[in-house]
Amino acid sequence: MGYVGRVATAIHGLLQGMGITMGHFVRFSEVITQQYPENRATLKMFPRFRGKVTLLRDPEKGGYRCTACSLCVKACPNNSLTVQRERDPETNKFRLAGYYYHFERCTLCGLCVDTCKFSALAMGNNFENAAYDRAALTLRLDTPDGVPQPAPEAP
Amino acid sequence: MTDNWIWHTERIPPAVTAVLTGLLGSPLLVELVKMALVAAVLGAFVSLTALSLVWIERKVAAHVQQRLGPMRVGPHGLLQTLADGLKLMSKENITPLEADRFVFHLAPLLCFAATFVALAFIPWAPDMQAVNFNVGIVFVLGIGSVGVLGILAAGWSSNNKWSLLGAMRAGAQIISYELSATIALLSILVFAGSLDFREIVASQAGGWWIWRAPLVGLVAFVIYGIASVAECNRTPFDLVEGESELTAGFHTEYASIRFAMFFLAEFVNIFVVCSISATVFLGGWMPFHIGTFAGFNRIADLIPPWAWFFAKTMALVLVFMWVRWTFPRLRVDQLMRFEWKFLLPLSFCTLAIASVLVTAGWYLFPG
Numbered sequence: 001m002g003y004v005g006r007v008a009t010a011i012h013g014l015l016q017g018m019g020i021t022m023g024h025f026v027r028f029s030e031v032i033t034q035q036y037p038e039n040r041a042t043l044k045m046f047p048r049f050r051g052k053v054t055l056l057r058d059p060e061k062g063g064y065r066c067t068a069c070s071l072c073v074k075a076c077p078n079n080s081l082t083v084q085r086e087r088d089p090e091t092n093k094f095r096l097a098g099y100y101y102h103f104e105r106c107t108l109c110g111l112c113v114d115t116c117k118f119s120a121l122a123m124g125n126n127f128e129n130a131a132y133d134r135a136a137l138t139l140r141l142d143t144p145d146g147v148p149q150p151a152p153e154a155p
Numbered sequence: 156m157t158d159n160w161i162w163h164t165e166r167i168p169p170a171v172t173a174v175l176t177g178l179l180g181s182p183l184l185v186e187l188v189k190m191a192l193v194a195a196v197l198g199a200f201v202s203l204t205a206l207s208l209v210w211i212e213r214k215v216a217a218h219v220q221q222r223l224g225p226m227r228v229g230p231h232g233l234l235q236t237l238a239d240g241l242k243l244m245s246k247e248n249i250t251p252l253e254a255d256r257f258v259f260h261l262a263p264l265l266c267f268a269a270t271f272v273a274l275a276f277i278p279w280a281p282d283m284q285a286v287n288f289n290v291g292i293v294f295v296l297g298i299g300s301v302g303v304l305g306i307l308a309a310g311w312s313s314n315n316k317w318s319l320l321g322a323m324r325a326g327a328q329i330i331s332y333e334l335s336a337t338i339a340l341l342s343i344l345v346f347a348g349s350l351d352f353r354e355i356v357a358s359q360a361g362g363w364w365i366w367r368a369p370l371v372g373l374v375a376f377v378i379y380g381i382a383s384v385a386e387c388n389r390t391p392f393d394l395v396e397g398e399s400e401l402t403a404g405f406h407t408e409y410a411s412i413r414f415a416m417f418f419l420a421e422f423v424n425i426f427v428v429c430s431i432s433a434t435v436f437l438g439g440w441m442p443f444h445i446g447t448f449a450g451f452n453r454i455a456d457l458i459p460p461w462a463w464f465f466a467k468t469m470a471l472v473l474v475f476m477w478v479r480w481t482f483p484r485l486r487v488d489q490l491m492r493f494e495w496k497f498l499l500p501l502s503f504c505t506l507a508i509a510s511v512l513v514t515a516g517w518y519l520f521p522g
Contacts, residue, residue, distance in 0.1 A: 007497075014482070021477065031222065
């Protein structure tokens with residue numbers, strides 16, 4: 001390819017680049033900026049987002065799926081999870097007695113969700129995690145209504 | 156409808172002179188007041204242009220990068236630059252220790268004055284030109300070099316290695332690219348046959364030089380565009396400021412109102428080079444006419460001349476911004492190689508071909 005050919009290729013490349021940027025400029029629907037406090041009601045986080053760990057319920061039986069096996073506790077690198085268990089007096093099997101989540105220590109790595117054999121855990125997609133007091137970040141997850149409650153008594 | 160001063164701006168200066176003569180009497184006083192008026196109008200225009208261009212630039216940058224840009228201050232962030240400007244004014248005016256104080260304080264003024272003066276020579280509409288000068292374009296190109304002097308002075312006096320490096324780069328770059336810019340303009344000036352802005356515009360009554368000069372006009376237009384981007388120190392030729400290498404180049408040590416003046420000069424400079432380009436290549440305030448299509452020509456005449464001028468200039472400014480947010484920065488050696496081994500030979504060829512075409516009369520609608 002001669003000199004003129006190289007110049008032509010260069011100009012073609014430059015024009016291609018300008019075409020791409022003009023494409024972005026013209027298509028306003030491509031804008032990914034979120035006007036956060038205003039669009040709070042409609043804001044949808046992407047599924048990959050890792051928020052607070054949440055306990056999932058079994059849609060058929062109604063209770064939590066967690067079997068209190070404590071695999072998540074072992075997987076957690078910074079000891080943010082504590083599982084308390086008790087024996088069911090009828091079946092003599094273990095069952096969940098308290099699932100405590102130290103959010104102040106959590107790095108949101110998601111290893112607990114990866115290890116869970118019963119798909120009982122998930123990363124939530126709420127990102128408004130600020131609190132005025134550290135104590136408010138220690139949560140009990142297995143509440144009757146499913147809303148995590150501050151648990152100052154957590155082990 | 157079109158028979159009033161909005162369309163016939165050439166009626167404004169005599170009317171103003173008549174009013175002032177009636178008020179003041181003495182011709183000397185009238186001239187002085189007229190000078191002050193023009194300076195005030197240009198000053199207001201400069202600040203307004205800079206404010207709006209900064210906002211437009213940020214919006215263009217944002218949408219090119221799939222963002223929204225300033226949205227908070229005023230509707231769609233319209234007042235953002237005003238707020239930023241006020242903030243800049245209220246900042247402490249720092250002069251570095253061991254700086255050459257006099258030169259340090261003079262440099263932003265030089266930069267600003269250069270662009271401000273250049274603005275006075277460009278005709279916005281019939282007779283809407285602060286200074287009518289028969290070699291106006293030479294003067295504007297000359298005064299543009301004073302801006303380089305300001306940049307060099309700023310870099311030298313800051314007592315900062317990065318500033319000096321940026322200033323030296325600016326000097327080398329602007330002097331190199333001014334050659335191509337001037338020669339590209341020259342190849343159109345041989346067609347126009349005049350160095351007077353007014354006559355250059357008048358010579359385009361039959362059509363704009365960008366297409367009347369076959370191919371040469373277009374090539375010269377592109378060369379001037381590239382060279383003037385480099386002269387404005389804008390990406391992809393912004394080695395002068397090269398944030399990643401020189402923090403901010405020549406204005407690293409500047410703060411407050413002095414920094415604002417550099418900023419103002421930079422944006423007004425964009426406007427100036429774009430308006431020169433619009434005047435020389437795109438017919439200035441001349442409406443777009445197609446030969447003998449009387450109906451179309453009449454519709455084009457419905458838009459006032461100053462609107463044509465600003466529309467053309469703003470279109471070119473937008474292209475500048477588009478280019479800026481598309482291309483990455485060149486290396487210093489690439490910058491020099493591009494100018495001396497590509498752009499300059501090309502502009503010499505253009506000039507030679509243009510001269511031949513003019514001598515032979517081989518262009519559209521000669522006469």
